[in-house]
Amino acid sequence: MVLGTYKEVVTARSTDKQIQKVSQDGGIVSALFCYALEEKLIDGAVVAGPTDEFWKPAPMVAMSADEIIAAAGTKYTFSPNVLMLKQAVRQYGLEKVGTVAIPCQTMGIRKMQSYPFGVRFLADKIALLTGIFCMENFPFVSLETFISEKMGISMELVEKMDIGKGKFIVETQDDVLTIPLKETHGYEQAGCKVCLDYVAELADVSTGSVGSPDGWSTVFTRTEGGETIFKAAVEAGVIETKPVNEGKFGLEMLTKLATQKKEKAMKEIDKRKGMGLPVPFKASSEKEDPLANV
Ligand SMILES: Cc1cc2nc3c(=O)[nH]c(=O)nc-3n(C[C@H](O)[C@H](O)[C@H](O)COP(=O)(O)OP(=O)(O)OC[C@H]3O[C@@H](n4cnc5c(N)ncnc54)[C@H](O)[C@@H]3O)c2cc1C
Numbered sequence: 001m002v003l004g005t006y007k008e009v010v011t012a013r014s015t016d017k018q019i020q021k022v023s024q025d026g027g028i029v030s031a032l033f034c035y036a037l038e039e040k041l042i043d044g045a046v047v048a049g050p051t052d053e054f055w056k057p058a059p060m061v062a063m064s065a066d067e068i069i070a071a072a073g074t075k076y077t078f079s080p081n082v083l084m085l086k087q088a089v090r091q092y093g094l095e096k097v098g099t100v101a102i103p104c105q106t107m108g109i110r111k112m113q114s115y116p117f118g119v120r121f122l123a124d125k126i127a128l129l130t131g132i133f134c135m136e137n138f139p140f141v142s143l144e145t146f147i148s149e150k151m152g153i154s155m156e157l158v159e160k161m162d163i164g165k166g167k168f169i170v171e172t173q174d175d176v177l178t179i180p181l182k183e184t185h186g187y188e189q190a191g192c193k194v195c196l197d198y199v200a201e202l203a204d205v206s207t208g209s210v211g212s213p214d215g216w217s218t219v220f221t222r223t224e225g226g227e228t229i230f231k232a233a234v235e236a237g238v239i240e241t242k243p244v245n246e247g248k249f250g251l252e253m254l255t256k257l258a259t260q261k262k263e264k265a266m267k268e269i270d271k272r273k274g275m276g277l278p279v280p281f282k283a284s285s286e287k288e289d290p291l292a293n294v
C-alpha cells in the first residue's frame with residue numbers, strides 16, 4: 001500500500017475564514033485541533049510555534065484556538081515536536097494530547113507508544129496524531145542560505161513559503177518569487193534520503209496539499225479515533241469536504257509521488273547497506289513488497 005492503510009480519503013478545507021487566511025492549505029490541522037479543543041477531545045496540542053527568529057519554529061503546547069492559529073502554516077525546517085510531548089504531560093498536565101508531525105516524527109511517536117521505555121506515562125495520552133505529508137526537509141541554515149542567496153530575499157520579508165509544481169515558492173507582501181525545486185537539491189537534510197514515508201502512514205489523520213486544488217487539502221482518515229474526530233468535525237460544519245479527484249491531479253499524483261519517494265529511498269538504502277552503513281532497520285529491497293513501510 002503505497003499510500004498506507006486508510007479508511008477514507010477526501011478533499012477538505014476548514015470553513016473558518018480566520019483559519020483559511022493563515023493556514024498553509026485547507027487548514028485541516030488547525031481546524032481539527034480547534035474543534036477537538038472545544039469539544040474537550042484534547043486538552044492541548046503540540047504544534048510548531050513561532051520564535052524570535054523568522055521562520056524558525058519551536059514546539060509549543062497550544063491550549064487555546066488563538067495559540068493553534070498563531071502556529072498555522074508550514075515551516076520548511078525541523079520543529080522537534082516529539083520532544084515537547086513529555087513536557088505537555090509533565091509540565092502542562094495534559095491528559096489528552098494532540099500533536100502534528102511529519103512522517104518520521106509520526107513513526108517515532110508510534111514506536112514510543114509500542115515500546116514505551118521511560119514514557120509509559122505518555123504512551124496512552126496521545127489522543128490525536130495529525131500527520132502531514134513530507135517529501136523532504138531542510139536544516140534551518142540551508143533554508144536561510146538558499147532563500148537569501150538564490151532568491152535574494154531576507155527571511156523577515158517572507159510571508160509564506162510553499163513547494164508546488166516543481167518550484168520552491170516564497171510570497172512577500174507584494175511579490176511572489178520562485179526557483180526551480182532542483183536548485184534546492186543538495187540543501188536537504190541527509191536523513192531524508194532514506195525516508196520511505198510520504199503521506200504520514202501511521203497518523204490518525206494525515207493531510208497535505210498534493211491531490212487537491214489550491215486552498216484545499218487531501219485528507220486520509222486512518223484510525224478509528226481519527227475517523228471519529230474528523231467525521232464529527234465535518235458534521236459540526238467546521239470542515240467541508242468533497243470527493244477526492246481520483247485522476248491525474250488527485251490520487252494518481254499522490255500515488256506517483258509516494259512511489260517515487262519509496263523507490264528512490266530504497267535505492268539509497270541498498271547503496272548504504274552495500275557500504276556497511278546503518279539504514280532504517282525494517283527496510284529491505286529483498287522483502288516481498290519492498291515498498292511497504294512497516
Ligand atoms: C517539511 C515539510 C514538507 C512538506 N512537504 C509536503 C509535500 O511534499 N506535499 C504535500 O502535499 N504537503 C507537504 N507538506 C505539508 C503541507 O505543507 C501542510 O503542512 C499541510 O498540508 C497542512 O496544511 P494545513 O493547511 O492543513 O495546516 P495548517 O492549519 O496551516 O497547520 C499546519 C500545522 O503544521 C505545523 N507545522 C508547521 N511546520 C511544521 C514542521 N516543520 N514540523 C512539524 N509541524 C509543523 C504547524 O504548527 C501547524 O500546526 C510538508 C510540510 C512540511 C513541514
Ligand code: SF4
Nearest residue numbers: 104134136137192195
Ligand atoms: S523526508 Fe522523511 S525524514 Fe525527511 S523530514 Fe520528511 S518525513 Fe522526516
